[in-house]
Amino acid sequence: MSAVLDAGTAGAASAAIPTPHRSIATEAAPAVPAAPTVAIVLLGTGVVGGALLKLLNTPAAARVRLVGAANSRRQQTSAARLASRSLREQLNNQGDVRDNAALLAALDHSGAAARVIIDATASTALASQHAQWLARGYHVVTANKALAGGELAGWRALQAATANGGRYGDAATVGAGLPVLSTLRRLRLCGDSLLTLEGVFSGSLSWLFNQYDGKTPFSALLREARRLGYTEPDPRSDLSGDDVARKLLIIARNAGFALGSDEVVVEGLVPEVLRELDTGTFLERLQELDAPLAARHAEAASRGCVLRFLARLNQRGHARVGLVEVPGTHPAARLSGTDNQFALTTTRYNAQPLVIQGPGAGPEITAQALLGDVLALS
Ligand SMILES: NC(=O)c1ccc[n+]([C@@H]2O[C@H](COP(=O)([O-])OP(=O)(O)OC[C@H]3O[C@@H](n4cnc5c(N)ncnc54)[C@H](OP(=O)(O)O)[C@@H]3O)[C@@H](O)[C@H]2O)c1
Structure with a gap:
């Protein structure tokens, strides 16, 4: 980084970006570092x-x-x-x-x-x-x-x-x-279009459900995720699903679906009674999350499925965010750590989706x- 003001270019500010000057090293005129642009x-x-x-x-x-x-x-x-x-x-x-x-x-x-x-x-x-x-x-x-x-x-x-x-x-x-948005733009530039989108867009929710096996209480995992810095200080910001909904909207809009923010159906994980509490009281009552999630997990397991917090956009532009049962063969069932996953089905990536996966959080x-x-x- 340079924090030193350079002289000589004042007043040249413009949205147009010139080609950087390249100096040719000679004995008479040694190369000088190019000015910041x-x-x-x-x-x-x-x-x-x-x-x-x-x-x-x-x-x-x-x-x-x-x-x-x-x-x-x-x-x-x-x-x-x-x-x-x-x-x-x-x-x-x-x-x-x-x-x-x-x-x-x-x-x-x-x-x-x-x-x-x-x-x-x-x-x-x-x-x-x-x-x-x-x-x-x-x-x-x-x-x-x-x-x-x-x-x-x-x-x-x-x-x-x-x-x-x-x-x-x-x-x-x-x-x-x-490279989700850049890939989507590139595909559109080539005349391809997004048909459906599905994935895990939150590092904290990915980690929580990749770990959750119904034996360790969900609240204990949540405390651990918070301790590791995977969640916000108030984990309701993650559990509400609102951040995932914002990401789904950004991708959908970039794909040409002009969705209003009220058009994403969000099934958050915070029960009504815990929503208005101050952070400290919410953290003291985390165990109230355990029983409903344990029941969902048991039901899913009885069908050979696991739970994943998915964002989905279908071909008609219907957008939904929430907890879903997926079979063990589903790409999201094989995620680990805090990985995000974006599966894009497009006109040309039709038989199999284009899947972009990897760490999706971290400073x-x-x-x-x-x-x-x-x-x-x-
Ligand atoms: N953390 C991640 O891994 C991650 C990943 C992807 C995207 N993001 C996004 O990146 C953004 C920042 O996240 P973070 O984790 O760095 O949050 P953070 O640690 O809470 O930092 C937020 C910063 O914004 C400052 N701020 C708030 N209002 C401001 C204003 N009006 N003018 C100037 N500064 C202001 C805060 O100032 P004070 O210190 O004075 O409060 C603080 O320095 C968020 O939108 C988040 O969703 C984060």
Whole structure:
């Protein structure tokens, strides 16, 4: 990462990206490192944002310059402070008050050919600004699903904004960068179309049901998953199925199904009585999840099946998320760890689905997906 402002290119900011200058090494004029071509502002310095800050300090990010960083309370635009290895910690008690306009100004003054806002938050308020930023000539790279996987009007605004040349890097929103959205776009470019989609889109729910054998109580597994950092601090965020529904919406919309957020049927795992509790009380009452799930498991096992938390989209655009019995021969029955799985049946991948599978959560790979989208702009 470079956090040093380079002179000579100020005012050249534009959505168009020039071919990088290549210097030819001669005795008279030794090669000099090429100037950074991408200026970025990082919103969110939590688990994913923190991992991205580390990646920015590697040679892979040599052409990327960090000109601003923020958490929910503070921000920093000073080049010297942005270059600090303890930037993330410093933002907890040092820096300017939050003001997006100052961060955008830092991008404008960077002189870089491409100006990118990276959203590594889960903030709906920030996501609602993605389309405006794109319309103003910034590129947006995001791990935040709240716009593309939110209300249909937001998705439509996003489509309109990207039609003007702004690029929307969304690899990190689904499968933590597994090549799902890029593959889908490539297939569509070739005239192929998605017919059905099925899979396990949540690392935490994958792990829980890959482990669950009906003997260890589900609540004990859930506590373990939380301890390992596989779930959110409040595991209801995972168990509700809402995050899986957002990912299903993002894939379906990218495949041409203009689904509203209320068109995904979500069968969550949190009983009504546990939904409104504070986190601490919910965690004390986790064992209330055990009996219903044990009954579902026993029924499935009596038919030679296992339980998996699946997302499904059928050919008529019906979308559903929830717990499903699958036979041992089903691809999802053979998953392990926190793996995600996306099985795409298309016009041309028809006899057998195209299956994309692998780790679908984790800060390093998610940060890498963000960096990959940034580098694609240079
Ligand atoms: N963790 C993963 O493996 C993973 C994988 C794929 C996608 N994601 C997605 O990546 C995003 C970030 O996840 P995470 O695990 O890094 O979450 P996290 O650890 O909770 O971090 C969220 C960060 O966002 C900041 N933030 C919130 N509102 C903000 C605002 N208005 N302006 C600037 N910063 C703001 C928070 O600031 P404070 O510290 O001040 O609260 C915090 O630094 C989420 O959308 C998540 O769904 C995560």
